[in-house]
Amino acid sequence: MTLTLQMLGTGSAFAKTYFNNNALLHQGDFTLMIDCGITAPLALHQLGYAWEDIDAVLITHLHADHVGGLEEFAFQMKYRYHRKPVLYIAEPLATPLWEHTLSGGLSQDEIRVLDDAFEVRKITEGTIVTLTENLDVELIQTPHIEGKLSYSLYINGGIFYSADLRFQPDLLHKLVNERSCHTILHEVQLTGEGFVHTTLNELLTLPVALQQQISLMHYGDEKEDFVGKTGPMQFLQQHQLYEL
Numbered sequence: 001m002t003l004t005l006q007m008l009g010t011g012s013a014f015a016k017t018y019f020n021n022n023a024l025l026h027q028g029d030f031t032l033m034i035d036c037g038i039t040a041p042l043a044l045h046q047l048g049y050a051w052e053d054i055d056a057v058l059i060t061h062l063h064a065d066h067v068g069g070l071e072e073f074a075f076q077m078k079y080r081y082h083r084k085p086v087l088y089i090a091e092p093l094a095t096p097l098w099e100h101t102l103s104g105g106l107s108q109d110e111i112r113v114l115d116d117a118f119e120v121r122k123i124t125e126g127t128i129v130t131l132t133e134n135l136d137v138e139l140i141q142t143p144h145i146e147g148k149l150s151y152s153l154y155i156n157g158g159i160f161y162s163a164d165l166r167f168q169p170d171l172l173h174k175l176v177n178e179r180s181c182h183t184i185l186h187e188v189q190l191t192g193e194g195f196v197h198t199t200l201n202e203l204l205t206l207p208v209a210l211q212q213q214i215s216l217m218h219y220g221d222e223k224e225d226f227v228g229k230t231g232p233m234q235f236l237q238q239h240q241l242y243e244l
């Protein structure tokens with residue numbers, strides 16, 4: 001069965017011409033949403049999806065472009081569809097997600113804790129979790145912002161989906177050389193210093209053979225100025241379907 005990727009958005013946190021960098025992974029009848037940012041509800045609506053079409057959401061880290069749509073997801077599922085959405089999250093992020101991000105909005109009626117709003121499935125880093133037949137995910141903790149946990153994904157033993165992360169050339173080489181990685185979906189910062197992200201200039205230092213496996217996402221509104229300037233790396237286009 002073919003695994004299909006559809007980016008709900010490919011934009012950076014501050015992009016205004018692209019939705020937040022959130023994704024849908026379709027495997028058979030199963031649809032996984034990777035991150036659910038502020039713009040996810042509108043992106044889903046524009047693509048013709050209903051919230052009940054999302055079988056589970058997996059969160060990489062706690063910035064609003066990755067979790068800002070979770071309140072609507074939980075409320076719509078509760079009041080419109082009368083069930084809890086399935087939430088996959090790294091174990092250390094579950095309490096901060098509730099206490100620092102969601103509790104203010106979601107605490108009402110009988111919702112008191114994260115498990116009242118979601119069917120929470122905590123994941124341990126480095127453990128392969130099967131989400132459905134032919135779709136498994138491993139979390140890899142990757143550095144983004146000091147003191148803020150962030151997890152990239154290794155999907156089906158061959159696809160790396162980066163969270164927001166600082167440049168990690170050793171990890172990329174290891175995945176390709178030792179773990180059969182064939183596809184790298186990587187965030188990119190097109191201009192400025194990469195204090196918390198990976199810059200295009202950093203990615204361009206990688207061997208060309210490795211760059212050929214990389215598709216770029218989480219980019220800014222200046223993306224059109226960089227078409228043709230990314231070596232063999234291609235920009236992922238939001239809403240387009242890709243067979244992985």
Ligand SMILES: Nc1ccn([C@@H]2O[C@@H]3COP(=O)(O)O[C@H]3[C@H]2O)c(=O)n1
Binds near residue numbers: 063065145195
């Ligand atoms: N030192 C920092 C820290 C954060 N930021 C911006 O804040 C955004 C939060 O969401 P993000 O997608 O991780 O992107 C971050 C930077 O744009 C930034 O520009 N510089």
Ligand SMILES: [Zn+2]
Binds near residue numbers: 021
């Ligand atoms: Zn982000």
Ligand SMILES: [Zn+2]
Binds near residue numbers: 061063144164
């Ligand atoms: Zn971030």
